[in-house]
Structures are given as structure tokens and as C-alpha cells.
Amino acid sequence: MSRRPTAATLDILKRIIAFDTVSRNSNMAMIEWLQEYLESYGIKSSLIFDATGKKANLYATIGSHEQPGILLSGHTDVVPIDGQDWSTDPFELVEKDGRLFGRGTSDMKSFLAVVLAQVPAFSSTKLDKPINLAFTYDEEVGCQGAPSLLEHISSLPMRPRYCVIGEPTNMNVITAHKGNKRYRCEVHGHESHSALANRGVNAIEIAADLVHRLRSMARQRSEIGPFDRDFDPAYTTIHTGTIHGGTAMNIVPKHCVFEFEFRFIPGDDPLKYLDTLKDHARVLEEEMKGVSGDARIEFLFKSQYPALSTEESADITSLAKSLSGSNGTGKISFGTEGGLFQEAGLPTVICGPGSIEQAHKPDEWIYLEQIALCEDFMDRMVAQMRT
């Protein structure tokens, strides 16, 4: 029979799954609950608000502030359930056949629950080095909360030495992930009656030409690289996600807008692909302006997060390996806040319960055993950090 997590962990998980922290909503109900919970063990925490005051990151230090310790970090927000066919209430924890169902069970409230259930142990142990906790907002909409958290951390007299982010990796130690850059392209053409198509500039056709160019760049990456075989897929991917344009069959469309992204392996530079696309756009634009002076193509930056690449020889890599009982490390294609943490000077690995395969879907779930394995990780950590 598979192992069960403690009742304390399950109780906390049940409570935090019940907070509807879909990214577009405020996360304050959950943050206030977390703050009170920590307070009940005498732990003070700082809140770092967004501009609206409706969302906040939480940061706390348990133990001595004299030495740099370990940071345990995770996001509080979850992806929406809109249009998904759930067989249970997504905001109620339901147990069935060794699994727990609910939005955020894998991504990533189970990690948060394990960390929180350990707070009594953290606070009653005389820790040689502190344990820092960070809970962020808006990770799922482009890592929007982490930058202000990192600013707060860099202003502290004592910063953590390194960090573990508990995104779902089946408790494998992950040292690298791809980076992401997203853009929007707006094609402004020229309207005309479709019977006089030669007098218009067809924005949809121009956009299609650019999308086609992105597609051939994407194919080139899969054929000639650069490659990093530890990733799946082993190369930078390029993809167009949305496209909108046109109003009626008998009008040459004036507008077309599409959005695309680069998910790049560490060391590859997505800006050179963007430049290639822009060069091609300038050639098209010349042609367009031959028909109508105000026809043009515009590129707008949408969002980004950096790739993560932590050394195999880094202290945090060997520590996480020993705490999780794993020999090797891995690399993942999905993004996390880890690249931002690394950029801010905090060596970071990703290690958490559950699987990304179950995340973001209807009937999101996690094996109870995964949560128990994460508890083992924390138990070993407390034992190591005891004076």
C-alpha cells in the first residue's frame, strides 16, 4: 500500500485548495490565512503587494537571521477552470484510489501544504541556518509577482543562500528549464472591396507570411539545433498561439494580429530569431507601402522569463539530491520562477511533489505518495539544519 501524508499536511491542503486563487482573482484571503497561521507559531512575515493592493507575495524567515539559509518557494495562484469539464468541485479536496483531486493539487499547493505543516517543526527546532518561506502571486500569468519579491529579498540585510522551488517534478531534482519570450505582431493593411483586391493590402495574408516564416524557423531548430539532449524537446521551440483578423468575405482585411513565443534552451538567443522575422517584415512592409502609405507591421513585447541553468556542482544541487534521495538531476521544458531567482543571484533548483502532466487540466490530481515523499525531503532538511 502506498504511503499517506500526515493528517496535518492533508488538513492544510484541504484548506488552501478551498481558496479560489485563480490568477485573475485576489489571493489576499489565502495570504491573510497564511500570515495568521505563521503568526500562531510566532513567525512574522512581510507582504509585498502589487500596484492594485489586491494581491501580495509573502516572505518569512524562521530561525536565526545571522546566517544565510535555505529559501522554500512556491506560487499561490492556480490556472482557471473555465471551459473544463470537472467531475468533482475543483476547489474541494477529494480523495479517491490513492490520489487527491482539486485545482492546484499538483501545481502547486501540495508543496505549500507540506512546507506549512512543517512550520511547527521548523519553529521548535534550533536551526543553525534559517528556513525562509516565499509565496508568490501571478506565476501562472508570466511570473509577475516574483520580481517584487526578489527586490524585497535583495533589500534585506541577510539574503538566503539558495532556493528550492516546489513546482511539480515528481520530487526529481531539476537544475534547468527553458526560458520564454512572447510577442504580439500587428499587421496594419489597407481596406478595399475584394473585387478590387489589387488596391488593398491584405493584412491576413501578410500575417500568414510571417507565421509561415516562424514555422520554418521552428522546423530549422528541430533539424539543426542548437540542441541540449537533456530537454524534451531538445531544442528551442517557436509557436504561434493566437491569430485574429478580417471582418467580411468581400472586404480586403485591414487588420490582423497574432501572438507568438520562443521557448529557448539555456544559451540560445531568441532575439536573433526575432531579428530574422523583423528583417523579413521590413521587406514585406516595402511592398505594402507601395500600395498604401500607412500600411505597416508592428512588433510588441508581451512577457518573458529567463531560462534556469544551475551547475551540477552547485551546493544546492547536491543538497537537494541528498534530501530527495535521488542520484541524478533533470531538465524540464516548462517554465518556473527559477530563472528569475537565479538572475537575482540565488542558486535555485526545482523539486516538488506531483507531475506537470496532471497540472492545468480538468480533474487535476496528485498521488498521496508524492506528498509523503515531499514530507521526507523536509524531515531530512530539518535534521540537517539543526544545530
Ligand SMILES: [Zn+2]
Ligand atoms: Zn506552477
